[in-house]
Amino acid sequence: MTTAVQPAGGGGLGRPSGGGLADVIDTILDKGLVIDAYVRVSLVGIEVLAIDARIVVASVDTYLQFAEAANRLDLTQTEEQGIPGLMRDLQEGGAKYKTRGAIEGVGEKLREFVGMDDAERSVPRRRRRSGEE
Amino acid sequence: MTAPGQTRPAEKVRDTACYVYGILPGDVELTPDARGLRDYDVDLVRHGEIAALVSDIDLGGPIGRPEDLTAHERLLDDAAVEVPVLPMRFGAVLTSREAVERELLAANHDQFLAALDEIEGRVEYTLKGRYEERAVLREIMSENPDAAGLLEQIRDRPEELTRDARIRLGEFINQAISAKRDADTQWAAQTLGEYARASVPRRPTHPEDAVQVAFLVETDRRSEFEKAVAKVAEEWQGRVTLRLLGPMAPYDFVVTPSPGA
Numbered sequence: 001m002t003t004a005v006q007p008a009g010g011g012g013l014g015r016p017s018g019g020g021l022a023d024v025i026d027t028i029l030d031k032g033l034v035i036d037a038y039v040r041v042s043l044v045g046i047e048v049l050a051i052d053a054r055i056v057v058a059s060v061d062t063y064l065q066f067a068e069a070a071n072r073l074d075l076t077q078t079e080e081q082g083i084p085g086l087m088r089d090l091q092e093g094g095a096k097y098k099t100r101g102a103i104e105g106v107g108e109k110l111r112e113f114v115g116m117d118d119a120e121r122s123v124p125r126r127r128r129r130s131g132e133e
Numbered sequence: 134m135t136a137p138g139q140t141r142p143a144e145k146v147r148d149t150a151c152y153v154y155g156i157l158p159g160d161v162e163l164t165p166d167a168r169g170l171r172d173y174d175v176d177l178v179r180h181g182e183i184a185a186l187v188s189d190i191d192l193g194g195p196i197g198r199p200e201d202l203t204a205h206e207r208l209l210d211d212a213a214v215e216v217p218v219l220p221m222r223f224g225a226v227l228t229s230r231e232a233v234e235r236e237l238l239a240a241n242h243d244q245f246l247a248a249l250d251e252i253e254g255r256v257e258y259t260l261k262g263r264y265e266e267r268a269v270l271r272e273i274m275s276e277n278p279d280a281a282g283l284l285e286q287i288r289d290r291p292e293e294l295t296r297d298a299r300i301r302l303g304e305f306i307n308q309a310i311s312a313k314r315d316a317d318t319q320w321a322a323q324t325l326g327e328y329a330r331a332s333v334p335r336r337p338t339h340p341e342d343a344v345q346v347a348f349l350v351e352t353d354r355r356s357e358f359e360k361a362v363a364k365v366a367e368e369w370q371g372r373v374t375l376r377l378l379g380p381m382a383p384y385d386f387v388v389t390p391s392p393g394a
Contacts, residue, residue, distance in 0.1 A: 019378045021199050024206050026338060027259070028223040031384035035153065035225035038241050042232030044150045048224040049197035054338040062340050063303025064292070066270075070284050070302060073270050 026054065148193075151178075151227045153237065154186040155209050155382065156219040156245050170196065170204045178230050180238035183245050186212065187233060196224065206381070213256055213382035217249045220382040248387065254352045255330055257386065258379035260321060260362060262343040264310065268372045269341070273309045280305050307340065317373070318344045321365060328358040333385045343373040347385035355380065 029050055036043065152170055159182045169175040173188035186208070190196070202223060209220045227233050238245070274281045283302040287295040314337060321344045322332045328350065335345035350358045359377065366375040 024202050027384050028206050032220040032222035033387050034222050039236045042228040042236050044226040046226045047195035049195040056337045058307050063300045066303035066306040067299035070270050
């Protein structure tokens with residue numbers, strides 16, 4: 001069997017329209033195989049310039065914003081379409097430098113899919129990044 | 134031979150390296166127009182029955198500009214529609230192609246091959262939903278008299294005078310949204326899980342996130358799955374704004390357990 005790797009979407013759904021940079025960051029900086037787990041000797045500690053994958057930390061600011069949003073809410077109004085929150089993606093997370101180097105010693109194994117469709121699906125664990133938040 | 138007065142460059146400083154995007158089966162072929170990071174050529178380093186998708190890159194500085202990130206993902210996502218792909222997290226760089234073959238492919242050949250078998254014919258989708266703020270706030274106020282009472286206390290009064298009540302109300306809302314998120318995530322994973330091989334919840338990335346779940350879907354059930362998602366979107370119309378990303382490489386289904394696990 002020989003299969004071609006196609007560089008551009010050939011039919012089907014095509015590229016998702018909503019996949020912006022924030023989505024890409026959440027995926028490729030937070031998921032996927034970590035090379036350090038497989039290779040040590042020839043690893044190149046290249047500096048990766050990136051916005052860190054985002055996590056939610058509830059703070060007093062969040063609470064005050066929620067309260068103000070509720071304050072603006074007109075409860076007598078029956079139904080009104082809210083403003084889609086898509087634009088807010090842009091404001092999330094702060095840009096910062098991050099170096100991903102050769103120093104992490106995290107063991108990595110591939111997830112086994114065998115038996116996953118049994119009633120009890122186990123949820124794969126994610127690597128916990130140290131030293132953040 | 135060095136000319137007088139000329140400084141010799143430091144010994145053994147490498148100026149190129151091999152960037153690895155992911156692992157594929159060894160019997161794939163690249164289309165000639167495949168482009169990688171910074172428009173570099175993309176190539177395959179093969180070993181046994183597997184191959185690594187790579188680019189030779191210059192080590193002139195840091196990587197990770199927005200275009201670099203999207204190039205990495207696009208290349209793998211496009212490939213994943215055609216062949217099984219084990220995606221690397223962004224930033225995997227080895228000294229040379231020889232190192233990729235010897236240390237990455239040869240050393241982990243059987244493990245990678247088994248994983249590729251597992252994902253053959255499957256792709257990932259990520260479902261992301263955000264609550265419509267006003268709709269979810271109305272829901273919370275109508276379900277919780279205590280919250281509605283707090284809201285009355287702060288109603289149209291200056292923030293300086295109502296700060297404590299505002300914080301309590303906001304915390305209440307935050308917890309209520311968390312509870313809704315858990316319930317909605319579970320419901321979506323269950324409802325759509327019927328059309329998927331597996332699902333994994335993702336961590337929320339915004340306080341008003343309603344749902345973030347990755348699904349591993351059989352290629353021949355893609356349209357069925359997408360239709361089911363459309364139905365969920367319809368059901369949540371006006372309450373949750375849904376987006377479906379994919380098909381993409383199965384980033385959420387190759388994981389790193391903690392050391393010693």
